[in-house]
Amino acid sequence: MEKVFSKKAPRKKAKNDLVYDCDGCTLFENGLNPQxxxxxxxxxxxxxxxxxxxxxxxxxxxxxxxxxxRFLQRALGNLDVDLAEDCWVLNAVNxxxxxxxxxxxxxxxxxYNTVILPTITELEPKVIILLGPVALKSVIxxxxxxNLGGIAKWRGFVIPDRGLGCWVVPTLHPxxxxxxxxEVQTVWEQDLQKAIxxxxxxxxxxxxxxxxxxxxxxxxxxxKDAEFIxxxxxxxxxxxxxxxxxxxxxxxxxxESTVFSFLLPETKRKRxxxxxLISSSAVGKMAHNMKFEDAWSRVRLRTQVxxxxxxxxxxxxxxxxxxxxxxxxxxxxxxxxxxxxSSEIEPYLRSASMDGNGVNKIRVLLETESGTEKLLRYCAxxxxxxxxxxxxxxxxxxxxxxxx
Numbered sequence: 001m002e003k004v005f006s007k008k009a010p011r012k013k014a015k016n017d018l019v020y021d022c023d024g025c026t027l028f029e030n031g032l033n034p035q036x037x038x039x040x041x042x043x044x045x046x047x048x049x050x051x052x053x054x055x056x057x058x059x060x061x062x063x064x065x066x067x068x069x070r071f072l073q074r075a076l077g078n079l080d081v082d083l084a085e086d087c088w089v090l091n092a093v094n095x096x097x098x099x100x101x102x103x104x105x106x107x108x109x110x111x112y113n114t115v116i117l118p119t120i121t122e123l124e125p126k127v128i129i130l131l132g133p134v135a136l137k138s139v140i141x142x143x144x145x146x147n148l149g150g151i152a153k154w155r156g157f158v159i160p161d162r163g164l165g166c167w168v169v170p171t172l173h174p175x176x177x178x179x180x181x182x183e184v185q186t187v188w189e190q191d192l193q194k195a196i197x198x199x200x201x202x203x204x205x206x207x208x209x210x211x212x213x214x215x216x217x218x219x220x221x222x223x224k225d226a227e228f229i230x231x232x233x234x235x236x237x238x239x240x241x242x243x244x245x246x247x248x249x250x251x252x253x254x255x256e257s258t259v260f261s262f263l264l265p266e267t268k269r270k271r272x273x274x275x276x277l278i279s280s281s282a283v284g285k286m287a288h289n290m291k292f293e294d295a296w297s298r299v300r301l302r303t304q305v306x307x308x309x310x311x312x313x314x315x316x317x318x319x320x321x322x323x324x325x326x327x328x329x330x331x332x333x334x335x336x337x338x339x340x341x342s343s344e345i346e347p348y349l350r351s352a353s354m355d356g357n358g359v360n361k362i363r364v365l366l367e368t369e370s371g372t373e374k375l376l377r378y379c380a381x382x383x384x385x386x387x388x389x390x391x392x393x394x395x396x397x398x399x400x401x402x403x404x
Contacts, residue, residue: 031096045126132173
């Protein structure tokens with residue numbers, strides 16, 4: 001029977017007027033068996049997403065049919081997982097590209113919208129294993145608003161993806177692993193084991209913090225005996241020293257669920273409760289890249305932060321020293337599954353200056369509709385996720401058991 005290339009998802013238009021569906025992609029015009037379906041029974045709730053369909057996949061009408069697929073099958077078998085019975089298997093791009101060409105980023109996104117996302121919605125997997133860079137670009141790159149980087153940056157993380165409602169585990173493609181040394185194969189097998197374990201691990205219930213926008217900072221006086229607080233600033237630039245720079249707003253997370261966020265008062269009297277809090281030696285302070293908050297406090301508030309306890313960026317580097325993984329937004333996604341809460345705000349926080357002394361556009365944001373509320377919410381979420389991340393890192397690193 002001739003295939004009908006109807007749209008599996010609503011036509012999705014981007015700002016550039018491209019339409020992300022099969023008609024826009026046109027790869028279905030190639031090959032013998034375009035738009036391959038997923039295979040497998042998925043008894044253990046594991047969805048494996050490979051790369052782009054190759055000639056053998058197209059000829060047989062099934063995904064992952066070559067040596068790489070058989071290599072994956074054996075590796076999973078050694079971990080007591082049957083590829084056909086326990087998993088579903090799907091390609092990230094399900095039509096054959098013309099000979100000598102690879103699927104473009106646009107075509108990868110078309111297949112995500114019309115095939116991948118509807119399949120995830122239909123199957124409701126417990127865990128998704130992403131094999132290689134094409135699968136990474138499809139499932140995470142479609143939604144990640146920053147520099148995606150390569151599979152080496154992402155492999156091995158077990159991500160509680162809130163948007164997809166399941167664990168996501170990126171790893172190397174077996175076509176790469178099978179020709180590499182035993183060390184690479186061992187790392188890959190460890191990634192697969194993490195994914196298999198995740199399939200039997202309860203997915204965390206998504207929670208949202210209680211964000212309190214305040215004008216009277218005296219409420220902060222109630223937390224002068226808190227063991228820890230995480231705090232964050234949004235400022236007019238990166239460095240506080242140039243004339244005209246100021247702290248626009250601040251936020252304080254006093255526990256795992258409550259955050260206070262506020263525009264910094266103009267007068268010292270009104271901001272004194274906050275100054276008292278950060279200068280108190282009784283309260284442990286936490287931040288992500290604490291030298292930023294420390295410098296701005298010293299220069300613009302003329303206050304030395306006392307009792308720094310934890311820098312979650314430094315801890316992230318200690319736990320995993322790969323390049324590009326220590327930023328707060330990356331750590332928030334891989335640890336808590338929140339893939340984007342900042343893309344609307346971050347353009348206003350960038351400066352054209354390369355030396356860090358330039359003024360950003362944060363004041364322009366404040367003049368937009370709901371701009372102040374959006375900025376305060378963004379600042380609050382930074383503190384919230386800094387607090388959650390620090391608590392998780394402390395547990396992993398046995399902070400309570402350290403002899404100092």
